[in-house]
Amino acid sequence: MGGIVVEWALCAVLLLGLGYGAYWLWVRFSWSGKHFQRTHHKAVIETGAEIRCPIHGLFPVAMGIETEHGEVCPDCYREYVRIPTYTTTEKPHA
Ligand SMILES: [Zn+2]
Numbered sequence: 164m165g166g167i168v169v170e171w172a173l174c175a176v177l178l179l180g181l182g183y184g185a186y187w188l189w190v191r192f193s194w195s196g197k198h199f200q201r202t203h204h205k206a207v208i209e210t211g212a213e214i215r216c217p218i219h220g221l222f223p224v225a226m227g228i229e230t231e232h233g234e235v236c237p238d239c240y241r242e243y244v245r246i247p248t249y250t251t252t253e254k255p256h257a
């Protein structure tokens with residue numbers, strides 16, 4: 164059973180690697196790939212750029228929220244200020 168899981172995981176990693184390799188070859192060596200990448204870079208710069216959150220990925224600069232620790236993405240801020248919820252079985256002030 165464990166062998167099957169490992170085999171599927173290795174197969175998935177192999178397919179992802181082949182997919183990324185095909186994408187890299189396309190972007191690096193083909194005219195259309197270079198055109199795609201340059202157009203994407205141009206769009207990122209012209210639309211005000213994006214910031215990469217390590218948890219939630221890219222988000223527009225205009226959506227960034229300033230905190231005392233720096234700028235965070237909207238999803239991180241939403242999780243940061245989330246009011247704690249209690250289940251029906253536990254009471255906050257027993
Ligand atoms: Zn985030």
